[in-house]
Amino acid sequence: MDNLGDIVGRSLLITRKPVPLRNEVVERLRSAISKQLLPQGARLIERQLCEMLGVSRTLVREALRQLEAEGLVTIIPNRGPSVAVLDRETAKGIYEVRAVLEALAGELFVKRATEEDRQRLRTAFAAGKRALERGDNAGALDEWTRFYDALHAGARNESISAALCPLIGRTHILRLRSWSMPGRRQESMKELEAMLDAVLGDDPARAWESCRTHVLNAAVSALKSFDQETPQPAKPTSRRTKRTASPRE
Amino acid sequence: MDNLGDIVGRSLLITRKPVPLRNEVVERLRSAISKQLLPQGARLIERQLCEMLGVSRTLVREALRQLEAEGLVTIIPNRGPSVAVLDRETAKGIYEVRAVLEALAGELFVKRATEEDRQRLRTAFAAGKRALERGDNAGALDEWTRFYDALHAGARNESISAALCPLIGRTHILRLRSWSMPGRRQESMKELEAMLDAVLGDDPARAWESCRTHVLNAAVSALKSFDQETPQPAKPTSRRTKRTASPRE
């Protein structure tokens, strides 16, 4: 059976995969939130988002539901969605969970990652380090997200990534905040270096501990920002507050 | 500034919350899936679901998206949603994650649960035990779900519940399967008793270990069902197969 397929192999394969517009919408919103383009507590009016994104309400709604499931958005019935506010307690809880999950990821990475995985991790690490030294915090956020992605990918357990993704997303804001504190970036780098080292080693238990303490350290410095920053409950009094963004000609 | 709010605190807060129909839809579908009313791999045709549930497409779509986020439903672009099939590897991964999360929940329960929490836990345990001894597997599933809910609630960390909820949902099927194996129910009860005991004690480390091993044991017996059961990939060949449900007069 030497049909055409056997002859040309898979070289001609067109890989175009139909990526639903919805995903794009979700990502845009997610990034807008973590970069504080949409500040905490801001109400998210569906139609406004439609205009901003240039998509229909259907998509916006579905995206908002998904973001709600991820905890980035709070939807109050009959009132609508708004950017979730992260209070100290919740943040603490998130870090508690992250700590064990990252630890697990680290352990499994040691056990399962291929050389390719390790290489990707090193690359991502370098990129993140560069961005951080450049002082490009927003960029660094992206790069380090890739680093974590590589780490989780190497752990060969999709459930970990699925569980961690929303948690990490919700702490992005805190991370940005803590990076803008003096000296914190250097500290962060040191921890990350230790973590990388452990994870690239061959001792699962050490990787576990190292990842765990990394997250716990991050938690400490992130939670600090709650104590010193202006509390600023910023009650969403008037609905007009955010209106400035849509001049409506 | 001692206004009224400062005096009475939040004790008088009226919490009446309107429950959106959407949630109902999600729950129905979730339960239908975990009870295998909708078998693995079954295609979920939006309009059929609309008829079955008596709601509009909008709701069905949003519900499906949410279930996808939870991993209970797989949506293939331009092909549509179907009930997610749980293969051995994925299941193993889920249990790996559940193990550490339940362990964390157990540890935190010991540290933070109030007497009321403990009482609720005991109650739920008793109910689950009864259902299990009665041989009512489907009912037991519900009861034990409540047990876990109580456990997680006592851990005072919403992120744990949020992360665990989808994982537990996806393993319901396996749990049902393993309970229908001879002797497994007794075994399961023993483990659960040990776990309850540890969690009601005052040693966080013991609770951690106990919860962890409980999940790992469950994993072992659940994974067995993959090895002995007919693989039954059940390729969804004809689209007519499921059609019997909609006679169309």
Place this chain on the structure above:
DNA sequence: CTTGATATTCCTGTATGCCGTAGTACAATG
């Protein structure tokens, strides 16, 4: 000026119709 009642507006929640396109079963065709 505060309180209470009423009107208004905004926005969500839900339903529905429409079109374009992808995938699939099945017949036609050579």
Place this chain on the structure above:
DNA sequence: CATTGTACTACGGCATACAGGAATATCAAG
């Protein structure tokens, strides 16, 4: 019997409609 053509199904996305709840604005009265 393999290929091709065709019709159907169902999703993906958009637009619109409308009821009902909440927040706000307006206004009257004490």
